[in-house]
């Protein structure tokens with residue numbers, strides 16, 4: 001049986017001090033963005049003109065709405081799935097099973113919300129509730145992460161994540177001790193990663209669009225683009241739901257505050273920032289510029305989807321005709337690394353595509369404010385850091401073969417730049 005002693009994995013995110021700062025800074029940044037988007041000057045780098053009081057943040061209605069939303073998404077997750085996929089092999093040689101019905105959940109949610117709106121559900125009131133909703137979600141994230149931490153105290157050692165078992169309780173609370181916390185077959189991390197926050201983001205955007213239509217007669221072209229682009233991103237994530245099973249979050253990271261808060265609060269309330277900004281700061285957008293932005297989005301999506309699908313197909317079946325002709329490097333683990341196709345261009349072509357899409361989400365907001373570019377700036381930092389973490393893990397996993405890959409493909413994300 002594996003030992004429950006603290007692991008020797010190197011500390012990430014600046015160790016206990018770094019994660020303590022992030023425990024405060026992540027929620028603070030989210031509230032700053034929510035307040036800045038609705039303020040007149042909409043300044044990213046200025047302190048908010050006022051701090052909301054508890055009566056503006058705390059609302060039992062918002063908490064109830066959050067629980068109804070979570071309950072609905074749990075119910076849709078539990079519906080029969082068109083497919084049940086197996087995850088990668090775990091430390092104890094077992095494999096977990098995951099329902100593939102995320103896209104179905106998105107469509108059913110859209111039908112239910114559509115039905116609700118047709119009988120008078122005031123979706124346009126949602127933008128006015130974002131602050132108390134974000135507060136309720138933050139509180140819920142803290143409590144949920146504490147429960148997960150307590151659950152991990154009685155989990156077998158083989159169920160712990162490599163990085164969240166340092167022995168420092170704040171650090172482990174943030175990173176997450178247990179790799180795949182479950183209640184029966186209900187997988188908390190997998191559920192949270194793709195459902196309530198990601199689908200919630202789309203409906204917050206839609207509510208902002210409807211509110212704009214109510215205020216100004218019709219939604220602006222910029223608002224349509226932001227809604228369309230981000231709906232495509234979420235729809236794509238749920239359509240290709242199975243591929244999330246090979247991401248770092250599922251196979252390596254524990255489920256702690258970072259991912260709980262990231263999935264449930266950070267994604268819906270900060271990723272909808274462009275739509276929030278546009279509601280309070282309408283931006284003119286001509287057709288030629290809109291077409292150019294659509295082209296940028298299309299290029300980004302082409303790279304993002306091409307790279308992710310190529311790797312997933314190759315990992316599932318290296319002799320699939322679409323990847324069989326690609327050049328590879330063998331590794332001591334028996335797995336191979338692609339060195340041609342998208343993965344021969346840079347070592348993270350999927351990040352490049354994602355970043356180009358992030359630019360296309362901000363451009364409809366014009367160039368007068370830095371605020372709508374927050375996502376692009378944060379996402380660049382997140383992906384540069386994520387790339388470095390992945391690089392360390394691949395070096396540990398593949399040793400000399402990884403060094404050979406780095407020699408053959410010297411750039412990380414942007415060809416000839418980085």
Ligand SMILES: NC(=O)C1=CN([C@@H]2O[C@H](COP(=O)(O)OP(=O)(O)OC[C@H]3O[C@@H](n4cnc5c(N)ncnc54)[C@H](OP(=O)(O)O)[C@@H]3O)[C@@H](O)[C@H]2O)C=CC1
Nearest residue numbers: 247248249308311336337338339343350351354386390394
């Ligand atoms: N919008 C958002 O907020 C976020 C989006 N993302 C997106 O999520 C997606 C997944 O990202 P992420 O989980 O970080 O990592 P990746 O999907 O890039 O996976 C990295 C893994 O791919 C495998 N790999 C690396 N190089 C090769 C190669 N040459 N040939 C074959 N396999 C290789 C390795 O795993 P192995 O060899 O074990 O298979 C490596 O650990 C990306 O598109 C990213 O942009 C990520 C974070 C946040």
Ligand SMILES: CC(C)=CCC[C@@H](C)[C@H]1CC=C2C3=C(CC[C@@]21C)[C@@]1(C)CC[C@H](O)C(C)(C)[C@@H]1CC3
Nearest residue numbers: 026193194236237244247249258259262263266267
């Ligand atoms: C510091 C901080 C804010 C940490 C939290 C990070 C999380 C918000 C992100 C970590 C990895 C993510 C992924 C997606 C959303 C953001 C988080 C949770 C993702 C679901 C977005 C849609 C993509 O298509 C994806 C499925 C590839 C992606 C997976 C990773």
